[in-house]
Amino acid sequence: MAADTWTHKPFSYMKCRMRFLLTSFFFLSTLWASYAFSEDTTRIGMNQRVFATYREEGGWTQLRGAGFFRLAQNILSTNQFFARDTKVIDITTTSVYISSIYAEYGLSERFTALAYFPFFMRVVLNEVQFQPSNQRIAGDALNSVGDMMLGLKYGIVRNRPFVLSASLWLGLPTGNPEGGETRLLQSGDGELNQLLKLEAGYSWSNTPLYITGGIGLNNRTEDFSDELHLDFEIGYTFLKEQLTGILKLSSIFSFFNGEALSAGNGIFANNTEFVSLGPQLIYQFSPRWGLDVGAAFAVYGRNILATPNYSLGLFYKLIPARK
Structure with a gap:
């Protein structure tokens, strides 16, 4: 019995080992940073204050009572697909429209609550008509909410030019x-x-420039493969802190340790991988309100739609009253 169990569940063993190694890495990194950097109560530089309230996620946390809220629309539409071998193939035109809300709120000086809710998603599969027979394959559409995400962030290193x-x-x-x-x-x-x-x-401190990067481990259930997330971003603010230009690099890599079947519309497929690069422009027209527009272009992909991801957002910054 023991031999049969080992033979038929190699993926479970690999998943446990990978989770243990990466979780240990995060834990040890957190301990090291907490020991190496004591709390610095010196004045926060202008750039750090600006970028901490502009950004979604990143290394910065919100101050207690401060918040960031963004209403966004994303659009993807294409007749091409990154296949399992990463080659681009032709498919029936598929379009995805996502309306979402992203929120950050400072619970304390170190803890920030996070939320992402795609409150409306429309997925459309176009009708196909063959020539000269005029035979048709009917299209299809889905209107629904998406998968919600809730999170909690802990500021390990704060109030410094370098944050973690x-x-x-x-x-x-x-x-x-x-x-x-x-x-x-x-x-x-x-x-x-x-x-x-x-x-x-x-x-x-003397230049309106910032960089940020991150590494993440996504543990998926229902026999979906776990994922490694890697991100990098650089931004520069100009025009009296009203305009910020950003270049983002985002990537997801699969551990190929799950056997769940792939989705039909190429958005939630198992063993999805991509590397995307794209610009974003942020215009803050008041101390609290701003607009952003961006696009992400995949330079590599697997089991995912081969199309740019265009985004438009309206954001609001909650600024606590000074005591």
């Missing part, structure tokens, strides 16, 4: 994994996942 934070996200299966007439369209993957991230950032 750790966060835990819980991905809740609030979306529809089997939608449309064909039951192939999805606004969620139907699994509960846990994403552990370590993020660092640095801002220059």
Whole structure:
């Protein structure tokens, strides 16, 4: 019995070992940073104060009572797909529209609550018409909410040009994994996942420039493969702190340790991988309100739509009253 159990569950063993190694890395990194950097109560530089309130995520945390709230629209539409061998192939035109809310709120000087809620998703699969026979394959569509994510971030190193934070996200299966007439369209993957991230950032005191990067381990259930997340970002503010230009690099790599079937619309497939690069422009037209526009272009992909991800957002910064 023991031999049969070992033979038929190699993926479970690999997943446990990988989780242990990466969780140990995060834990030891947090201990080292807490020991190496004591709390610095000196004045926060202008750049750090600005970037901490602009950004979604990153190494910075919110001050107690401060917040960041963003209403966004993302659009993807394409007739191309990154196949399992990473080659781009032709598919029926598929479009995905995502309306979402992202929020950060400072619970204390170190803890920040995080939330992401795609409150409306529309996935459309176009009709196909063959020539000269005029035969048709009907299209399909799904309107639904997406998978919600709730998180908590802890500021390990704060109030310095260099900041470090750790966060835990819980991905809740609030979306529809089997939608449309064909039951192939999805606004969620139907699994509960846990994403552990370590993020660092640095801002220059005399130059409106910052960089930030992060590494994360996404533990997925329902026999989906676990993932490694890597991110890097650089930003520069000009025009009297009203305009910020950002260049983002985002990537996800699969551990290929799960055998869940892939989704029909290429958004929530198992063993998805990509590396994307893209610009974002932020315009802050008042101390509290601002707009952002961006695009992400995949330079590498696997099991995912081969299309730019365009985004438009309106954000609000909650600034606590000074005592």
